[in-house]
Amino acid sequence: MSTADTTTTPVKARRRKDPVTDGRSGSREAGRSPASTIIVTAILAIAAIYFLVPVYWVVINATKTTEDLFGTSGFWFGNSFNLVENIQAVFTANGGIFPRWALNSLLYSGIGSVLATYFATAAGYALAKYKFRGRGLVYGLVLGGVLVPGTAVALPLFFVFSSIGITNTYWSVLIPSLVSPFGLFLASIYAGAAIPDEMLEAGRLDGVGELGLFHRLALPQLVPALVTILLFQFVAIWNNYMLPLVMLADERLYPITLGLDNWRAQTDRLPEFYQLTTGGALLSVIPLAILILVLQRFWRGGLTEGSVKG
Incomplete structure (x- = not known):
């Protein structure tokens, strides 16, 4: 085995095993930080609520009589299911x-x-x-x-x-x-x-x-x-x-x-x-x-x- 082979092989092995030298790996780890995960989840939850609340209101109020529509809360069922x-x-x-x-x-x-x-x-x-x-x-x-x-x-x-x-x-x-x-x-x-x-x-x-x-x-x-x-x-x-x-x-x-x-x-x-x-x-x-x-x-x-x- 040549000298070049004995010197380059350990270096290559170390490069494969060391995740710190991979810039992309570092960026992926940064993207998984708890703070960013919480922020993204909160934004998605707010967006989901914004779009789903009108649908929820329609579903709930489609079950009410005209009297219950104006006499009860718009976000819960009325006195009768119609x-x-x-x-x-x-x-x-x-x-x-x-x-x-x-x-x-x-x-x-x-x-x-x-x-x-x-x-x-x-x-x-x-x-x-x-x-x-x-x-x-x-x-x-x-x-x-x-x-x-x-x-x-x-x-x-x-x-x-x-x-x-x-x-x-x-x-x-x-x-x-x-x-x-x-x-x-x-x-x-x-x-x-x-x-x-x-x-x-x-x-x-x-x-x-x-x-x-x-x-x-x-x-x-x-x-x-x-x-x-x-x-x-x-x-x-x-x-x-x-x-x-x-x-x-x-x-x-x-x-x-x-x-x-x-x-x-x-x-x-x-x-x-x-x-x-x-x-x-x-x-x-x-x-x-x-x-x-x-x-x-x-x-x-x-x-x-x-x-x-x-």
Whole structure:
């Protein structure tokens, strides 16, 4: 054995055994300090309470009569448990209009989120993987679209749709729901990180067309991003209030958000509408809760996986 071997081997062994020489190890130990753990846990607990308290209030008050709603604490049950009666009243009020509102919301959110996800993913993939003149300008317009609130474009859209005669129709709510600047931005970032150019070149050498590359090679790699965009778009359309308010006049076309606000507006002269509004709000939360619980693992993966791929 040479002298170099006898001198370097113990040094390497000491380096492997000594955790102090690893700067990354030191940073990990620092991140696990009790103080930082307590602070992070406290912040997360406060955030959870902030978001869960309104849901808790809705659940509790959906079980009360109108008298108990105003005569007892809003954070505990009343003298009687009227959840079943309140739900039945929601489904039968105004000639059974609530199920129609629920189906309208499912139509707007379901079709709008699926098509918006497909269009955003296709456009994001094109921005990430194709080089063309004006690409930077298009990307800047997309970022600008992310920053523009939906309420700012609702009135201009009303004038445009009114001129072509599609206001007060399903199309007036569906068409704007097909555009998702945030989804396009997210898809472009994820596609640039998750889809290697070598894979696309190999597909082209095998004779696969550009649409085939997108549908057969790119889409399977973009599943986490697809689910993330779908979830965000579904929730955004389901909770949308301003656009249906501007576009729709027929009560039969209302989504749940606008229908519940219509009931709330009648509470001054008909106090029983308080319970209809509260019970309807509880029912409107259930589809979103189910969707998030089903898709949450894909959602977390979609938010983080694209950022760690090299």
